[in-house]
Amino acid sequence: MSKPMGPIPPSFRADDEMLLIGGRRSDTLIGEAGDTPLFVYDFQMVEHKVERFRVAFPNVQLHYAIKANSYEPLLKNIARLVDGLDVASAGEMEMALRAGAAADRISFAGPGKRDSEMAAAMAEGITINLESEGEAQRAVAIGNSQSIRPRLAVRVNPDFEIKGSAIRMSGGARPFGVDSDRVSDLVRSLIEAKADWRGFHIFAGSQSLSADSLIDAQAATLDLAAALAEKIGVPPPLVNLGGGFGIPYFAGEKPLDVEAVAKALNRKLASRATILAETVFAIELGRWLVGEAGVYLTRIVDRKVSHGKTFLVTDGGLHHQLAASGNFGQVVRRNYPVAVANRFGQMSGEEVSVVGCLCTPLDRLADDVMLPRAEVGDVIAIFLAGAYGLSASPQAFLGHPQARETVVGVS
Ligand SMILES: *Cc1c(COP(=O)(O)O)cnc(C)c1O
Secondary structure, three states: OOOOEOOOOOOOEEEOOEEEEOOEEHHHHHHHHOOOOEEEEEHHHHHHHHHHHHHHOOOOEEEEEHHHOOOHHHHHHHHHHOOEEEEOOHHHHHHHHHOOOOHHHEEEOOOOOOHHHHHHHHHHOOEEEEOOHHHHHHHHHHHHHHOOOOEEEEEEEOOOOOOOOOEOOOOOOOOOOEEHHHHHHHHHHHHHOOOEEEEEEEOOOEOEOOHHHHHHHHHHHHHHHHHHHHHHOOOOOEEEOOOOEOOOOOOOOOOOOHHHHHHHHHHHHHOOOHHHOOOEEEEEEOHHHHHHHEEEEEEEEEEEEEOOEEEEEEOOOOOOOHHHHOOOOOOOOOEOOEEEHHHOOOOOOEEEEEEOOOOOOOOEEEEEEEEOOOOOOOEEEEOOOOOOOHHHOOOOHHHOOOOEEEEEOOO
8 A cells, every 4th residue: 555645845846857946957957966865945935935025014024943954044134034933043044144135134042952042142142032030130240240231132931832743842840931820920030130121032833734723823922922911011012922823734735824824823913912912923834835846866776676565765865854754853754745856747657665775774765655657867856845844853864965956946
């Protein structure tokens, strides 16, 4: 029995059976890059996503969480389109600055910030999203010692999470954020310490495809922000409502109805508490913006049969695309959408498993899928490689060549 795969994003087309990415032939792109494995990112697809967000959410700022994909040529172009970049390490902070983002549009979240990292962020004028009371004390002390008035926001660990969200980061005991019942005391102490309090960061989960769950989570987030602001007695300049917009990776998953989420949020914002009247709201997104725009191209180097099962062995693998192998947070391995890039649109002719070149049974890129018959030298395309691809993979493992990356569709 063959196994299903996730949906190929519907905008992909072929020219004479050669997969086109951003209107460019994938064999040409590989030739220009020099070799496989190659990640190709179509910037136009990202632009379309941004445009769709702008139309749907006219009164909400858009932030990009750069951990989804921080490839510099892509990041530079995204930085021009969005209102803010959210970083989660000093390394990402450097990348955001190099990409040309103004410091006052960068916010720095994430547990375990070192003193030196907070000092560097403050010196630039970057907002630090505090993850704990201890971090807050250290930040205030660093500000005093450097005679800087630090820009500080508080990340809130809400008592709820996005229902059914694939990646849980809130609700109950978490390393992220300050428990919501302790937030008002902390913010008051920041204001007393003369810090520049920037507001709240409330992130309730990731990879949700359910509009209803996101609508409920956003409504609860807005209510929580209002209740905290009332308790503090000072309006927050910014409320980062989190994100969590998912994309369909696996068979049977349907795209998120973003417009339904927007309609509900826009209505909720229109009737928000007066203490939030002047507050700016932001949504921070990663995978929804860039995930579908990336394709990982890897060449077949061997075709073999074992116990009646056909394996296509490629020059890529989990060292570049860990998520597709099922080893990045999946409980049960399921197939990402894959195709033979140079036989795109051909009828499926055989059941195969696509594996990588790593000497570990974990290195499976597609299990028991139906594909057109492929030969050594053909190229496998793995879709949905734009987010948590190379940057989230153990590239050094086993010493194979590094992946190449390229961006198309930049005008
Ligand atoms: C990872 C992360 C994101 C991005 O999540 P996506 O699922 O890629 O949209 C946004 N905000 C925070 C705080 C994160 O940790």
